[in-house]
Amino acid sequence: MNILDQIVARKKEEVASAKAKTSLRELENKLGFNRETYSLKTFLTDHKKTGIIAEFKRKSPSKGIINDQVTVEEVTTGYAAAGASALSVLTDHDFFMGHDDDLIAARAVNKIPILRKDFMIDEYQIVEAKALGADIVLLIAACLTPQEILGFAKLAKSLGLSTLLEVHNREELDRSLNPYLDVVGVNNRNLKDFSVSIETSITLAEVIPSEFLKISESAISKPETIKLLKSVGFNGFLIGENFMRTANPGLAMADFVKAL
Numbered sequence: 623m624n625i626l627d628q629i630v631a632r633k634k635e636e637v638a639s640a641k642a643k644t645s646l647r648e649l650e651n652k653l654g655f656n657r658e659t660y661s662l663k664t665f666l667t668d669h670k671k672t673g674i675i676a677e678f679k680r681k682s683p684s685k686g687i688i689n690d691q692v693t694v695e696e697v698t699t700g701y702a703a704a705g706a707s708a709l710s711v712l713t714d715h716d717f718f719m720g721h722d723d724d725l726i727a728a729r730a731v732n733k734i735p736i737l738r739k740d741f742m743i744d745e746y747q748i749v750e751a752k753a754l755g756a757d758i759v760l761l762i763a764a765c766l767t768p769q770e771i772l773g774f775a776k777l778a779k780s781l782g783l784s785t786l787l788e789v790h791n792r793e794e795l796d797r798s799l800n801p802y803l804d805v806v807g808v809n810n811r812n813l814k815d816f817s818v819s820i821e822t823s824i825t826l827a828e829v830i831p832s833e834f835l836k837i838s839e840s841a842i843s844k845p846e847t848i849k850l851l852k853s854v855g856f857n858g859f860l861i862g863e864n865f866m867r868t869a870n871p872g873l874a875m876a877d878f879v880k881a882l
């Protein structure tokens with residue numbers, strides 16, 4: 623089984639036990655559920671911001687432990703101060719050392735959009751994302767059918783959430799687009815074998831329909847790469863490891879932004 627299949631198999635077990643513990647009705651009564659959300663499109667097109675979606679990521683399947691010595695509050699407020707257009711917070715525990723509480727903590731101290739970075743395989747997780755404080759949900763084409771993407775995106779929009787479709791190749795893009803998606807993200811990392819190439823974004827940029835904003839995800843470590851990606855039409859850039867690898871990720875982002 624490749625890593626993505628392993629993650630999805632584990633996610634199905636997690637969702638089943640979450641449903642047994644907390645009903646959808648109880649989720650909807652949670653404190654974070656009835657609130658205004660921040661729009662990803664609005665923040666990505668605000669030219670006072672950097673276009674960077676900065677990620678809080680302690681560990682990953684491809685790199686192991688990246689940084690488990692910093693708090694989600696200090697890192698995410700540092701990112702916001704450095705001009706992040708949005709934040710990405712991992713809530714997957716078993717593969718990324720993330721937690722739902724990380725998202726709750728990030729929400730409490732930030733006023734910019736937050737992506738629940740997780741593997742959405744059930745409508746329950748979309749409702750849960752809103753209750754935890756997220757503004758954006760990620761729909762990964764590599765692990766969802768077009769019908770699931772459509773259903774999840776419709777539900778997310780009905781809850782006021784922004785929707786980010788993630789693709790890695792032309793086939794995933796062509797079968798997954800629908801009108802309920804706000805932004806298309808091209809993951810430069812192949813989630814099945816961990817190979818990375820910025821060329822993936824460059825090749826797909828011209829075939830993403832113009833009604834969707836575009837973001838490039840993963841393996842971005844140089845300001846020059848952002849300049850190149852902007853020149854081919856990308857509006858946003860998801861960066862995790864490059865900042866998280868340092869002792870002060872917020873400061874690392876501020877230094878990176880000076881060179882843009």
Ligand SMILES: O=C(O)c1ccccc1NCC(=O)[C@H](O)[C@H](O)COP(=O)(O)O
Nearest residue numbers: 682683684813839840841860861862863
């Ligand atoms: O990062 C991984 O190893 C990984 C493995 C399997 C599924 C997903 C994975 N990463 C999720 C991401 O998309 C990245 O965390 C995100 O784009 C940031 O990437 P980076 O800047 O390279 O940390």
